[in-house]
Amino acid sequence: MSAEISRRDALKLSGAALGSLALPAWVASEANAATPSSRNALFNKLSAFDPRMEPVAPDAMRISFMGTSVIERRAQQRMSLFVELGNGDSFVFDIGSGSVSNYVAMGVPWSKMRRIFLTHLHGDHTSDLTHVYCFGPQGDGKSPLYLFGPSRSRIPNPGFFNGSGSDQFHNPQYFDDGILDFAYHFREMNRWHTESQSFVGTRWKDGPGGPAAPADGYDIYATELDWKTGESGNRWTTSRYLRDNPGFNAGKWIAYQNNGVKISFFPAIHDRNGSISYKLEWKGLSMIFTGDTKPNHFLIDAASAGKPVDVLISEIVVDPDVWVSKQSGITDPTNPTYQAGLLNAEAVQLNSHTPQRAFGYILNRLANKGKAPRLAVGTHFQSEDDTNAWALEDIRAWYSGEVAISTDLMVIDASRGSMQVRRASVSDYSWSAKWTDPRQVNGTYNPKYADPQTCNPYRPMGPLNQLDKDLLAQVIPACDYDKAGFMCTQPYPTTSCKVPQI
Secondary structure, X not given: OOOOOOHHHHHHOOHHHHHHHOOOHHHHHHHOOOEOOEOOHHHHOOEEEOOOOOOOOOOOEEEEEEEOEOOOOOOOOEOEEEEEEOOOOEEEEOOOOOOHHHHHHOOOOHHHOOEEEOOOOOHHHHOOHHHHHHHHHHOOOOOOEEXXXXXXXXXXXXXXXXXXXXXXXXXXXXXXXXXXXHHHXXXXXXXXXXXXXXXXOOXXXXXXXEOOOOOOOOOEEEEEEOOOOOOOOOEEEOOXXXXXXXXXXXXXXXXXXXXXXXXXXXXXXXXXXXOEEEEEEEOOEXXXXXXXXXXXXXXXXXXXXXXXXXXXXEEOEOOHHHHHHHHHOOOOOOOHHHHHHHHHHHHHHHHHOXXXXXXXXXXXXXXXXXXXOOEEEEEOOOOOHHHHHHHHHHHHOOOOOOEEEOOOOEEEEEOOOOEEEEEEOOOOOOOOOOOOOHHHHHOEOOOOOEOOOOOOOOOOEOOOOOOOHHHHOOOOOHHHOOOOOHHHHOOOOOOOOOOOOO
């Protein structure tokens, strides 16, 4: 972009003028004809593939971007990464609102979403955990949900009143705001849902498909990762059977180590104490995901340790003036509303995020150490033609290596010999993914709310066991509207009958 034309000036121009003036030629050709469904030439130029038809190669790591935005956007859900390895392991990093729809479209079954690593506890990184937890056991997620996340912030409450009674309860000196507290209250928040859905089996039995699930699909095993000390020994679980699970007895600054996979963590600097970044290593391949963070030396140190990282994924944020102009439609810098918005955007960036140019600087520092990643990716970013062009311009001011800007359904396949960046071709009308857990052939243990009566056609399920008789008395009989239907010809028993001998 020429020095005479600022980004604020470019925002005043029409889409066509912007395409020819502000963007590189290879982007402009598509940007000129932009439509609401085609405004990201970088993504559209990627080769398409069907993830349901192409499994991960045995020696490869696949990273799928299931949510890539910091704000609500039809084309971009909130932040989530899905990592699959050639050994069959899979891991979820953050699970922001709306991202589950992309997991479904990509054909990811619930059984592949049982290990979730949270960088911090903001809603745009955790909200779809509710969906995974509540509905996973209705699919093939009939095994415990493992959560990893940061320890308490240890920030004193400025409103603390050193009084007594209810004041202490509602306004404590320190809040219980870490992953263990989150997991406990999250479980109780969803109690009505999980109980109501437990009339069907929610735990795999032992059998030819493999050993029984160690606990129920509604059980949680949470591991606290101390952002200050690197300790990872504090845990909380809903089940006594999971308390000594050996798979997660990791060391300092290590979140998880099992089956040849090591996931370490290091501090991030975002909004409040209690944010972390992750580094995954397996079979000579590695990935870093920063989560949300200000630019920091922790990242440079982690990316410099050992061989260069294969894929370094960092959040970036659009320039404050671009954010305000895009969000408000105001481009006049003298407008009081614009000035107030700009000051707010500057404060948010200072508090929480990595500017585009800072990401380039970090990559430059790594390159100078001989530790440049094979591929750097900016994410958590409103990705479209003009913002992408400006982000690349800022990054290129410091760094000339391979860089991509992510959007939803961008997929990276990394092996030692190749690096592919493609876009998943999926249906907007996908149904839930097919079950893939081999233990489905074993069946499940009896439901919590079982009805083993011999006259129950749904045995061992008890679909009406949690409903009051006065409520059931108001149900329209099935025979009134479908005399040939199963519910009419095989009615649920209204009185008790013989229970089979065990």
